[in-house]
Amino acid sequence: MLDVIQDPTSTITRLSSAIFVGNGQKVCLQFYYKRQGEGITDMAVFHYMYEDDNGNKIWHLGSELTTDSWLLAQIPFQVNVNYKMVFEVQKGFEAGAILIDDFRLYSGQCK
Numbered sequence: 001m002l003d004v005i006q007d008p009t010s011t012i013t014r015l016s017s018a019i020f021v022g023n024g025q026k027v028c029l030q031f032y033y034k035r036q037g038e039g040i041t042d043m044a045v046f047h048y049m050y051e052d053d054n055g056n057k058i059w060h061l062g063s064e065l066t067t068d069s070w071l072l073a074q075i076p077f078q079v080n081v082n083y084k085m086v087f088e089v090q091k092g093f094e095a096g097a098i099l100i101d102d103f104r105l106y107s108g109q110c111k
């Protein structure tokens with residue numbers, strides 16, 4: 001699901017996954033990301049418990065997001081209940097985009 005929220009100073013875009021089963025085991029979320037332009041001010045990844053509106057931020061990039069190269073993100077976490085992943089990007093009104101690709105969610109330690 002894709003949600004877009006606009007206010008006078010920025011646009012927030014959220015990309016949500018399907019529901020995953022949390023069984024208390026260690027999990028690794030892996031993906032590649034690339035910034036284009038200067039307009040991206042913030043990127044974060046959350047996991048939301050099923051049917052809960054309060055997400056837990058498990059990864060964040062702000063002003064240090066300064067590259068036009070593809071970078072690998074690996075995020076270890078552990079969840080005991082069903083959950084969904086949410087990618088959130090905040091963009092100002094300058095030109096810019098963030099690309100995310102090759103999502104992988106697997107059981108065990110990040111490699």
